[in-house]
Amino acid sequence: MNNREFPAVGEAAENLLKQLEDRKKDDLQWQSGKAFSYVYFADGMITQTLKKAYTLFFSENALNPSAFPSLRSMEIEVVDRCLGLFEGGEDSVGSMTSGGTESILMALKSAKEYAKIHKPHIEKPQVIFSLSAHPAFNKACDYFGLEPKITAINDDYTANLEALECAITENTILIVGSAPSYPQGVVDPITEIGQLAIKHNLLFHVDACVGGFVLPFIQNFEKQWNLSVPGVTSLSADIHKYGFASKGASVILYNNPDLRKTQFYVYTDWPGGMYGSPAILGTKPGGAIAVAWTVLHLLGRSGYEKLVNRSMETSRKFRSLINSIEGLQVFGQPDMCIYSFGSDQFDIYDLADEMHMQGWLMDRQQNPPALHMSISPVHAKVFEEFEKDLRTCIQKVKRWNVASLKKQAQLTAKRGLKKLLPEKMYKRLQDKVLENIDVDNKRSAAMYGLIGDLKGTGETEDLIRNFLDKTMK
């Protein structure tokens, strides 16, 4: 059991700060460039300035805009800069949020409320998105009681237009496209989805959470994807990803100002006063807003272009390396500096484990099994080291391939067990497996094996719920 004793007296600040440093030691070492997710890092100079900006607004609260006109003006300017960058029309509006998830939740919430007014016959509103869309869309449907209709993707991992159109019913309120989708980094056919939206009188959200601060700065980028595309009604973009702001900064933008109004929440009967709140958060950290404002102006178009060039070049180098290695392959034609790769010769999760032992962190994906990499400017300096370690690890994994045949046999045995064992006993077995999973899962291939085994039985969901429960202890 955890220590639940509340500290009786205060400790020395010095001690605590030292403890913080110590605790950090086991964390992801993103500064080294050996991690390929969670932290988007441009360079130390930018971070220094942004830390000062954050500290200046450390205590300020954007909950009440009239108390802090500084934050209000910065939020407005951040939204305006973004409307300019993403080519919104005259009437376009937006709000800042705490991240991509909140932006997407707001896009779906406003769509739901908008439909109540403009399509009052709809009792069970549906939202259509591709399998490759971010789980924040599933989360939003879950939170707001919307029905998700998830459609197939093409062989090149883009949204399948026919599948999208087939899914449309009289209850559909919103359709979604990604620019790009996270798993393979490919931009959906936004222009064509826009045409579908117009034809069927639907709202259309473009998820540019990861692409928003990359795509506008790629030289000669040809695909159309932003607010200027006919049919697009809303767009989300995260400043805390490739915008390089500190965590807690994203925008949700609308081509139609009525949509933003349906996003707002208002309650007038509270004894504490009239309460109105634009998005999910009540109390809202001033630091995140100050940093977002600062970074956009610190870098400007030319600054972002330079960083994006570096990320794109580095990404091309990594991808050519991966494609040049027998048995490895980058999936699809990534449009920016995020992509995934897999293998037709060995277990890609084993490779992830081996690379993790060398300090490299790549996220594991499924359907197909793949490793994901988000390339930032910081990765330029680690290319040679990555190449060396990758080649060594591949040799190891290939040698093991024989051994893994045995593992396959074990998995099959486990699958057999599941059929044979009574529910309770299998559950206990599952718990046992959970106990063996390190929270810092250096050896996760085993867990993914098990998840593959349980697929489609509803038990995967339980397993993940238990896993989250366990990590929060």
Ligand SMILES: *Cc1c(COP(=O)(O)O)cnc(C)c1O
């Ligand atoms: C990161 C991401 C999100 C969710 O954003 P958070 O900031 O993690 O809440 C949504 N869509 C895409 C494509 C993303 O990459």
